Amino acid sequence: MRNFQPCQKPQSCALVIFGVTGDLTKRLVIPSLYNLAAAELLPERFCVVGVARCGILNEALRESLMKGLHQFATRPVEDKVANRLLECITSVEADPDDGPSFDRLKEQLERLESARDTGGNRLFYLATPPDVFAPIVRQLGRLGLLKEDHGAWRRLVIEKPFGTDLASARALNAELLNILNEHQIYRIDHYLGKETVQNILVLRFANGMFEPIWNRHHIDHVQIIVDEQLGVGHRGSFYDATGALRDMVPNHLFQLLSLIAMEPPRHFDAHNVRSEKDGVLAAIQTQSEEEALKNSVRGQYTAGKIGDTEIPDYRKTPGVRPDSATETYVAMKLNIDNWRWAGVPFYLRTGKALAMKHTEVAIKFRETPFAMFRCTPVEQLAENYLVICVEPTEGITLQFNTKVPGPVIRIDGVQMKFLYKDYFKSEPATGYETLIYDCMIGDNILFQRADGVEAGWRAVQPFLDAWKRVGSKGLEFYPAGSEGPPGAFELLKRDGRSWRKL
Numbered sequence: 193m194r195n196f197q198p199c200q201k202p203q204s205c206a207l208v209i210f211g212v213t214g215d216l217t218k219r220l221v222i223p224s225l226y227n228l229a230a231a232e233l234l235p236e237r238f239c240v241v242g243v244a245r246c247g248i249l250n251e252a253l254r255e256s257l258m259k260g261l262h263q264f265a266t267r268p269v270e271d272k273v274a275n276r277l278l279e280c281i282t283s284v285e286a287d288p289d290d291g292p293s294f295d296r297l298k299e300q301l302e303r304l305e306s307a308r309d310t311g312g313n314r315l316f317y318l319a320t321p322p323d324v325f326a327p328i329v330r331q332l333g334r335l336g337l338l339k340e341d342h343g344a345w346r347r348l349v350i351e352k353p354f355g356t357d358l359a360s361a362r363a364l365n366a367e368l369l370n371i372l373n374e375h376q377i378y379r380i381d382h383y384l385g386k387e388t389v390q391n392i393l394v395l396r397f398a399n400g401m402f403e404p405i406w407n408r409h410h411i412d413h414v415q416i417i418v419d420e421q422l423g424v425g426h427r428g429s430f431y432d433a434t435g436a437l438r439d440m441v442p443n444h445l446f447q448l449l450s451l452i453a454m455e456p457p458r459h460f461d462a463h464n465v466r467s468e469k470d471g472v473l474a475a476i477q478t479q480s481e482e483e484a485l486k487n488s489v490r491g492q493y494t495a496g497k498i499g500d501t502e503i504p505d506y507r508k509t510p511g512v513r514p515d516s517a518t519e520t521y522v523a524m525k526l527n528i529d530n531w532r533w534a535g536v537p538f539y540l541r542t543g544k545a546l547a548m549k550h551t552e553v554a555i556k557f558r559e560t561p562f563a564m565f566r567c568t569p570v571e572q573l574a575e576n577y578l579v580i581c582v583e584p585t586e587g588i589t590l591q592f593n594t595k596v597p598g599p600v601i602r603i604d605g606v607q608m609k610f611l612y613k614d615y616f617k618s619e620p621a622t623g624y625e626t627l628i629y630d631c632m633i634g635d636n637i638l639f640q641r642a643d644g645v646e647a648g649w650r651a652v653q654p655f656l657d658a659w660k661r662v663g664s665k666g667l668e669f670y671p672a673g674s675e676g677p678p679g680a681f682e683l684l685k686r687d688g689r690s691w692r693k694l
């Protein structure tokens with residue numbers, strides 16, 4: 193969690209959470225609000241309106257959120273802090289298919305705002321399934337609840353998935369922008385709440401030594417790896433309609449890619465940072481369907497074991513079609529069409545039920561131009577990598593060659609490691625604290641803008657189209673607990689490269 197010590201408390205406001213009885217609220221939103229409360233970073237005058245489709249009494253809601261908090265809090269729960277937070281929460285029943293229920297929501301919200309003297313500032317948080325994003329916004333728009341007036345701000349937080357392809361993302365953006373201005377919309381990608389992800393900007397732009405070599409003259413290629421150990425679990429029906437690409441690539445992996453590949457922004461503000469990030473996504477080379485097939489690998493896991501846990505065959509997961517062609521693993525090669533990156537491939541991979549949980553970006557530098565050391569040909573030297581590890585061990589590693597002590601020149605690869613935990617003490621956090629705090633103070637640097645979301649979908653659309661056309665043809669299978677499908681390793685081998693060994 194960001195070191196909040198010098199931070200200001202946000203202005204007074206009402207937080208309206210749609211989907212208050214759902215998983216996301218219980219696992220992430222309430223534990224994050226708790227951490228903010230413990231750090232005294234919630235507004236002085238504050239209220240939370242918890243909206244659910246089926247009515248729930250205040251006491252029952254608070255009790256269930258308290259239970260969830262004890263289960264998911266990232267630190268020991270202090271009753272005093274938790275009670276103070278939960279006392280701010282009022283339950284309201286509203287269903288976007290039922291207009292009058294939203295009229296009642298408006299009345300209750302206004303009553304609470306005046307009782308708590310929150311000054312009219314409102315943060316609407318859509319922690320709901322995506323099919324109700326637009327209907328909720330339409331109802332809020334109809335009642336004028338999103339209109340900024342009398343100096344009060346009105347903001348909307350929207351979770352992923354933001355659309356399921358380019359057309360649906362465009363349609364959702366159009367719906368939102370019909371009612372709200374872009375500056376009022378906070379499209380969350382939880383990867384941007386991670387310290388090491390935010391640190392990519394600092395690594396690149398607060399140090400003079402990396403930028404001169406951060407280009408095609410010195411970098412051979414970039415690997416973005418997001419391996420997951422968990423299988424699909426209880427999310428079968430959502431996942432089977434989604435797949436690894438939609439679930440992870442245009443959002444989380446592209447956030448990593450854009451931070452690594454963007455041009456230096458003129459200022460550290462939302463407009464400049466997001467323009468540079470979105471610019472690089474827009475420069476991802478558009479592939480034809482044939483190229484997309486050649487430059488991608490899809491895998492699906494079969495039964496296997498991870499540690500002591502038996503993972504069932506993906507197709508036997510509840511909610512998954514028995515003949516499903518949905519990918520649980522994707523590897524792909526992308527190119528960026530600009531002066532900095534032309535000819536530098538970006539290899540991306542992500543998958544479920546793999547041998548280990550590991551997220552990193554590895555920058556592979558070019559080889560030395562010739563073999564000066566007679567006994568060690570260039571190709572036997574250790575590869576030069578700068579590795580940004582996001583999980584499990586947050587840190588940065590530089591891999592280079594060094595002389596092995598002794599009378600003759602022998603060379604071996606070594607690693608210089610910076611680990612966060614060696615330098616900084618931080619409270620365990622959910623990663624959402626920073627994001628929710630930023631919504632309250634009106635800083636949208638860490639949120640996606642409409643054009644960025646659309647550029648991401650545009651880059652993956654040829655892959656979606658090509659896979660839809662060929663169905664299960666080309667889908668590879670890999671046992672749970674393995675390193676993934678062999679094709680993913682072939683994809684790099686074909687170019688004379690290989691994935692970094694984890």
Ligand code: BG6
Pocket residue numbers: 352420439551
């Ligand atoms: C979510 C995906 O957005 O990110 C999940 O829907 C995935 O399928 C998760 O497991 C990964 O997040 P993290 O922070 O564990 O890498």
